[in-house]
Amino acid sequence: MKNFALVYRRFSRLVLMLSLLLLQSCGGGSEKSEPAAVSLAEGASATVGVKNFRQLEGSLRAVLGVSLATEETRGILKRLPIDGKADKVSSSSLLATVQLVGAYCEQFIAVELRQKSNARRVHAKVDFFSPASKFSPAARESVVENYARVFWQRMPTEAEKSELLTLMADIESQSEQPKKKLWEMLIGVCTAAGSSVEFIRI
Amino acid sequence: MKLTSIVIALFLSAFSAGASAREPEEVAGRLFLKLTGTPLSLGDSRRQGMIDLVKAGKLEEAARIATADPAFFNLTIRHWGAPLTNRAESPAIGLNDATAMIIGLARDQKDFREILTGNFTYGSPEVALSPYNDQHYAQISDLNLAKVLTRVEPQNADLDEAAGILTSRAWGEAHLQAGTNRRAIEFTFRQFLCNPLQNMRDGTIPDTRVHRDVDRSPGGNSQTYLTTCRTCHAGMDALVGAYAYYRFDNTGPFGAGVLQASKVQRKYNQNGDVYPEGYVTTDDSWINLFTENQNKQLQWRGPLSGKGIKEFGRMIADSGAFSKCMVKRTYSQICHRDLETTESAVLDGLANRFEQSGYKLRELFEQVAVHPTCL
Numbered sequence: 001m002k003n004f005a006l007v008y009r010r011f012s013r014l015v016l017m018l019s020l021l022l023l024q025s026c027g028g029g030s031e032k033s034e035p036a037a038v039s040l041a042e043g044a045s046a047t048v049g050v051k052n053f054r055q056l057e058g059s060l061r062a063v064l065g066v067s068l069a070t071e072e073t074r075g076i077l078k079r080l081p082i083d084g085k086a087d088k089v090s091s092s093s094l095l096a097t098v099q100l101v102g103a104y105c106e107q108f109i110a111v112e113l114r115q116k117s118n119a120r121r122v123h124a125k126v127d128f129f130s131p132a133s134k135f136s137p138a139a140r141e142s143v144v145e146n147y148a149r150v151f152w153q154r155m156p157t158e159a160e161k162s163e164l165l166t167l168m169a170d171i172e173s174q175s176e177q178p179k180k181k182l183w184e185m186l187i188g189v190c191t192a193a194g195s196s197v198e199f200i201r202i
Numbered sequence: 203m204k205l206t207s208i209v210i211a212l213f214l215s216a217f218s219a220g221a222s223a224r225e226p227e228e229v230a231g232r233l234f235l236k237l238t239g240t241p242l243s244l245g246d247s248r249r250q251g252m253i254d255l256v257k258a259g260k261l262e263e264a265a266r267i268a269t270a271d272p273a274f275f276n277l278t279i280r281h282w283g284a285p286l287t288n289r290a291e292s293p294a295i296g297l298n299d300a301t302a303m304i305i306g307l308a309r310d311q312k313d314f315r316e317i318l319t320g321n322f323t324y325g326s327p328e329v330a331l332s333p334y335n336d337q338h339y340a341q342i343s344d345l346n347l348a349k350v351l352t353r354v355e356p357q358n359a360d361l362d363e364a365a366g367i368l369t370s371r372a373w374g375e376a377h378l379q380a381g382t383n384r385r386a387i388e389f390t391f392r393q394f395l396c397n398p399l400q401n402m403r404d405g406t407i408p409d410t411r412v413h414r415d416v417d418r419s420p421g422g423n424s425q426t427y428l429t430t431c432r433t434c435h436a437g438m439d440a441l442v443g444a445y446a447y448y449r450f451d452n453t454g455p456f457g458a459g460v461l462q463a464s465k466v467q468r469k470y471n472q473n474g475d476v477y478p479e480g481y482v483t484t485d486d487s488w489i490n491l492f493t494e495n496q497n498k499q500l501q502w503r504g505p506l507s508g509k510g511i512k513e514f515g516r517m518i519a520d521s522g523a524f525s526k527c528m529v530k531r532t533y534s535q536i537c538h539r540d541l542e543t544t545e546s547a548v549l550d551g552l553a554n555r556f557e558q559s560g561y562k563l564r565e566l567f568e569q570v571a572v573h574p575t576c577l
Contacts, residue, residue, distance in 0.1 A: 047576055049538030053294065055239030058277045062240040070344065082294055084538050153231060153244050202235055202538070 049084030051202050053077045056100065060194065063150050064108040065121075076100045084202055098195045105190035109183070122146040123186070132172050132181035140165055143186065147193040164189050226256040229577065233265055236536050236571050238273040239281075261577070265568035275348035278567070279308045282535050286393050287372040289385075297343040298336055298372035299323050306351045308563040314528065315561050318394065318515035321364040323357045326350040333358040333371055334457030361462045365515040374450035374460035382415070382469050383445040387438050394518055395500060396527035403433035407491045411440035414480030415473035437492040439481065444514035446470055446486040486510045490517060499523070525553040525561070532566050537576035548575055 051059060057077065061067050079096035081088050112120045113128045120126075123146075125139040144164045148156040156164065168185045175181040193199065230252040234242035242249055248267050255264035268274060283304030285291040306324030307314055316322070325331040326345070331338045331354065342350060357364040367373050368390070377386040388399045405428070412435045418427045446466045452458035470483040490506040501522025508514065518524055529552045534540050541549050552569060559565045570576055 047537045047539055051239060052281060054277045054281050058273055059240045062273070063243065078294075082292070084535070086538065149244055151241075153241055199241075202239065 049086050049202050050081050050089055050200050052082060052084050053080035055084070055202060056080055056097065056200065059199070060101065060104040064104055066104060066107045066111055068103060068107060072103065073100060076103070086201075094195070097200060098191060101194035101199075102187060102191040105187050105194060109186050109190065122150060122190075126182075126186070128182065130182075131178065132175075132185060135182055135185070140168055143189060144168075144193075147190055151193045151196070151199045164192060167192055226253050229256045229261075230264060232577065233261070233571055234268045234271075236577075237265060237268040237278060237567060238271045239277040240271075240273045242268075261572035262568050265571050268571075269564050269568055272346050272348040274564075274567070275305050275309050276346060278535070279305050279563070280347065282531065286367065287370070287376070289376040289389070291393070296336070297339040297347075298370075299325075299333070299339060300367045300370040300372035302339060302347070302351055303367055303370065304563075305347055306353055309348055309351065310353065311562050311564055313561045314563045315516075315519035315524070317366045318368055318390075318519040318524075319512055320366045321357050322353055322355045322366075323370065324351040325354055327352050332457065332459075333360070334454070334459035336371070358460065361460065363462070363510050363512050365511040368511055368515050369448065369460055369462075371459050374448070375452075375458065378445065378448055378450035378460060379452070380469070382413070382442070382472075383448070383467070384438055384442050386445055387441050390514075390518055394527060395521065395523040396530050397500065397523060399434055399438065402437065402492050402497055404437060404492060404495055404497060405429065405433045406494060407433075407436035407440075409436040411443075411481045411489065411491075412436055413439050414471065414478060414482065415476050416480065418477050418480075437490075440489045440491045441514065442470075443483055443486055443488040444508075444511045446483050448511065488514055522553070525556050526550075528563070528566060529553045529556060529570070532563075532570045533573075533576065536567065536570050537573075545575065548573070 057073065076096050076099050079092055080100065081093050109123070112123045117124050117126075122143060125136075125142045127134065141161065144161050145155055147164075148154060148160065168189050171185045171188045172181055175184050177184075230249070231242050233256070234240075234252065242252070252264045252267050255261070255267070280297075280301060281293045283301045284293040284295055286304065287298055287300035288295050302324040303317060303322070306312075307317060323331075323333075325338055326342045328350070329338050329341050357366075357369060361369060363369075368386070373386070377383070377389055391397050391399055391402060409432050412432065416427075416431060416435050416439070418424060420426050420431065447463050449461055449463075449467045449469065450459070451461045454461065466483050466485065474480075474482075487509050488507065490502065492500070493502060493506060502517065503520045503522070504517060505513070506517065508517065526549055529549055530541060533552070552566070552573070555569055556562075556566045
């Protein structure tokens, strides 16, 4: 949680802006072109909302496979949406969402770091003990695609991939601590993917 | 402020498009997400089964897979039930006996009318359970409630008569502390009929059961009583006798909980000098006088008078308004909007199916989630 707090203070604006950009591209990503076998009535209208505080934390636990102690999250949960109505979304609740997702991302990455590379779900191509300069483009793309699968259950669009890769590059260039650069890049991209509308909507 | 406006505008605009034909994969994913509150992961073994059922047009069967997931009970049902158990009607409260009852009834596919009539509670057999404190529920709050909750009978060995949530510790703490127990009646209407007391006002009801503590000339103006006070009290006071023997006590030797006496609680006949000619409660009899004019739409069925809290709970649970209220609450949570007044056919249809299913709450959630106006 401490490492995330540092990243959050420095990069929260970047992460939040990226989350907003990802708003515009939500719903994309599917490359399928064959016609759907099932179609809903023309008059049906999709009803959407946002995950409430229980669903958001439950979803993070489900997709990342980690949990945080109640004491760590209690203060954040109070600022999350109580119900799932989309018109109740506020900048305060979005920032709380970024904070909660970031805390879970930090825990998740710490778990992956301790695993062998072939057992990791997202960071199989990441060498945690090499500097960020050795973090190859292929490995970065792999991380982005894996986070999209984890949080969105699909591959990212080219636009989404580009935005997340740009975020990593921006964090890399702005980070003031060479030894923590890689860690901050990974937390940043995880948090951005998990704070996006694609994940928080329901 | 500008950032907030941008956020909300972008957020809402992202969802403004209506649905067109959707991939079965997307439908299955949305169904699972709506019912459990969590995503259906790509590697989930249930994913293909749900997709195949959606392709075959068997949406309710696909929904059944989702409602078998523990998250449906631990997140969705818990969030749905919690507002029914506290005065603030907030879902953001700790686990209590009443919420546990709701989760248990849904998981065990019991007739949900038991929530107002049954002599039971739910808890974990691994932790000591007492009706006089919430320590048990605080300890099990973060566990897999769908797995650990076990039905316990009777609800409270110290009560001669229990009526589901109406005699639960949470309900008692919210509505039977001090006061006159009238709040318990008000919130029964509000939470289980979705009908606030002010909507039930009726100036034609005889005021023979209005208690002595109600001033018949408040501020020296009897018209205020006739046109305002009486329109609620005439009906409410005639019903509050159902709780005559109950109170919530937080000073007892066992802790804080619902206590039942063998005689009328003192609070019922307090302030008798306000209007000495008023009604004196002598037993737990009650009469439902909210039956005419706009209150006909509550669709009362069965006896409209009785004795005690269990018979009162039965009257509420058997009403058409109860079924519709459960539909409204479920629809609001799953579909993220309230049913419009123009959608009465949707409401009636879902309420009828709920009753025909034997008042199974889990099936109600499934039917709502797959409804064309929701999915």
